[in-house]
Each structure stands twice: as C-alpha cells, then as structure tokens.
Amino acid sequence: MAVPAIRISSVTKQYGRLQALGGVSLEIAQGEFFGLLGPNGAGKTTLISALAGLVRADGGTLEVMGHDVVSDYRNARRSLGVVPQELVFDPFFTVRELLRIQSGYFGMRHNDDWIDEILASLDLTTKASSNMRSLSGGMKRRVLVAQALVHRPPVIVLDEPTAGVDVELRQGLWQFVRKLNTDGHTIVLTTHYLEEAETLCGRIAMLKGGKVVALDTTQNLLNRFATHSLRVRVTNRAVALELGGRAVEGNWVEFAFEAFADVEQLLARLREGHADVTEMALGEPDLERVFIEVMHRD
Ligand SMILES: Nc1ncnc2c1ncn2[C@@H]1O[C@H](COP(=O)(O)OP(=O)(O)OP(=O)(O)O)[C@@H](O)[C@H]1O
Ligand SMILES: [Mg+2]
Secondary structure (H helix, E strand, C coil), rough: CCCCCCCEEEEEEEEEEEEEEEEEEECCCCCEEEEEEEECCCHHHHHHHHHCCCCCHHHEEECCEECCCCCCHHHHCEEEECCCCCCCCCCCCCCHHHHHHHHHHHCCCCCHHHHHHHHCCCCCCCHCCCEHHHHHHHHHHHHHHHHCCCCCEEEEEEEEECCCCCCCHHHHHHHHHHHHCCCCCCEEECCCHHHHHHHCCCCCEEEEEEEEEEEEEEHHHHHHHHCCCEECCCCCCCHHHHCEEECCCEEEEEECCCCHHHHHHHHHHHCCCCCCEEEEEEECCHHHHHHHHHHHHH
C-alpha cells in the first residue's frame, strides 16, 4: 500500500481558551482531489498551517507523504505546496525574483524552465518582470499559486485560492489544478464556493468548531441528503416559518420535502394562514444544502 498523501491523527490546537482544533483525524490518499469545507473559524487554515509546519499542534501527529511534519520537517515541507489564504508578499520583488527565491529555499537553483512553464499555465508570462506591488489582487493570488508549485510538490493544498478572483480566471485556475491532479498530484482544496467543491472534489471533509462533522465521498454526501427543496417568498414570513420552513437569504423561506405531492399540501396550508406566495423556486439537492444541513444538525 502506498503511503497516504496526508495523514492527520487526533490533532488538537488551542489558542488561549479557544479550541481551534479538537481532535482532527483524516487520511487522504495519493491522487485524491479532496475538499476541506467549513464555516469561518472552523479551523481549516489552522489545520493547513499545522501541516505546513507554520503552527505547532498541541497534540496528535501530521504526516505528508509519510513524513512527520515535526520530526521530519524538511521532507514533509518538500512534499507540500501551500497556497495560503492571506496575500502576503515582499512588494519590492518582481514575480520572477520571488519565484527564484522560493526555488532557492528548496535548493533548486536552475529552475527557470519550470518557472516559465508555471507562469505560462497561470497566464502570468507578461507579468514576470512586474513588481509584486503593481499586480491586482487576482494576479497576486495567481502568483501565490505559482509560488506553491515552484518545488514540484506531490501534495498541493489550496486555502481559498479563488477568493477575489474573477470568473474567467477561476475557470482557468480550476482547469490548471485539475490538470495537476490528472498528472498525479494530490489536491486539497478549501473553498466557500460549494458549487466548485461539488464539481471538483471526489471526497469532502466538513469541519465545524475544530471537529470533523462529515467525511465522505461527494456523491454519498449528496445522496444522504437527497431531499428536494421548495423556496418561497411570502407576504407573511412568520406563517411560513411556523410551518417548518427555514429562513434563508433574501427573505426567502425554504422547505425540504421528499414527494412532490407534499408541495400541494404545503401551499394549501400557506394559503390557509394568509401567507400569499409572491415567488417560488424548486431546488435539487446540492452541496450547499448538504453543508447547511450538516452544520445545523447538532
Ligand atoms: N493566531 C491565532 N491566535 C488566536 N486565535 C486564532 C489564531 N489563528 C486562528 N485563531 C482562531 O482559531 C479559529 C480557527 O481559525 P481558522 O483560521 O483556522 O478558521 P478557518 O476555518 O480557516 O476560517 P475561514 O473560513 O474564515 O478562513 C478561529 O476561531 C480563529 O479566530
Ligand atoms: Mg481560513
């Protein structure tokens, strides 16, 4: 059996009195496209930082390609490329300089061929000589991706790589990441765009309050919550909520149902309660619904 790309066992991390990670265990096989999802503050970045050796876990162990991130730090770090959530750069370097310096950290001196290839894949070739401070936010994010790949790591972790990235670029980035995955790289992705996670990730872990609250293939997660939904906008929201609806954004109320016959009944009861339906939409199960269900379960 090949070693797992990532093995996380009972990892805990405390910030003062706040428990950021409360015993996280995960194993990600080589070649997987894995999604790490969770609301703000769930502990995703903390877990990724612990993997990268930027944060020391209080308890438990983390391994990358079989290398312990503490006792075998160099090899673990060498096996891992992290695209960080925060945009932090030295503004005075050009894109190419930055990538050369990063190569140097990993002892790769003549890396320009590979750097050129990455720049081309990320549509950054024309920006190679630009200073970091002159780049737009989306371009900086692409440079972060390039920086993570410079040492050709087998495992790549992307912490919200598409935040603030325009649609076209996002598509381009996904195409590129998909290709890396097809070429054999293990990909771990954190994103708040659940639609993207749904199409890209084969398996997903959901974190909440520093704990794994769901872990399964994307398909199984979708099947497990395979209810339809009906969203309505009504003149009297209180009535809709009393009937078991859930308040969702934009003043809509959402109902889950199994059979379409239930819809008729529901509409009848809304009418009886003098809540007139002004707008209505049907929804199929998607990852966003699964996510909300999981997060509200406990
Ligand atoms: N350096 C730190 N000092 C104190 N608390 C921290 C520190 N870093 C993170 N935390 C806290 O740990 C918890 C987990 O934060 P983390 O950044 O891992 O969440 P996240 O899942 O990445 O959230 P987001 O989706 O917003 O990026 C949060 O409550 C956060 O406030
Ligand atoms: Mg984060």
